[in-house]
Amino acid sequence: MNNSTIKINVLLDPDKIPAQITWSATDSTADMAQKAKAMCLAFWDGEDKTALRIDLWTKDMMMDEMADFYYQMFMTMADTFNRSTHQQELSDDMKKFAHQFFDKFKAIQLKEQR
Numbered sequence: 001m002n003n004s005t006i007k008i009n010v011l012l013d014p015d016k017i018p019a020q021i022t023w024s025a026t027d028s029t030a031d032m033a034q035k036a037k038a039m040c041l042a043f044w045d046g047e048d049k050t051a052l053r054i055d056l057w058t059k060d061m062m063m064d065e066m067a068d069f070y071y072q073m074f075m076t077m078a079d080t081f082n083r084s085t086h087q088q089e090l091s092d093d094m095k096k097f098a099h100q101f102f103d104k105f106k107a108i109q110l111k112e113q114r
Contacts, residue, residue, distance in 0.1 A: 021036045
């Protein structure tokens, strides 16, 4: 059996707000740690039937980047859900929500720019 390690480093400012996030993985082809402006990590606790999550973003993460990040996560979660359950209709509903979410975000942004 093979063992793979993912390492996440979070540099905090004096107020303990993330200033920089980097990650590396033993199975990655990247030579250096990769930078990220945000991350969401979830674990499923089967015994307690709860999701344990770590959601972090850096000070320089822009609002439009956060909306795009969430849109992409919704789409990816829909694909993962479909692959694991074969529930295409529910996956399609999740993707429909993702599109509605992003369209609504863009409309709010346009309204605020006026």
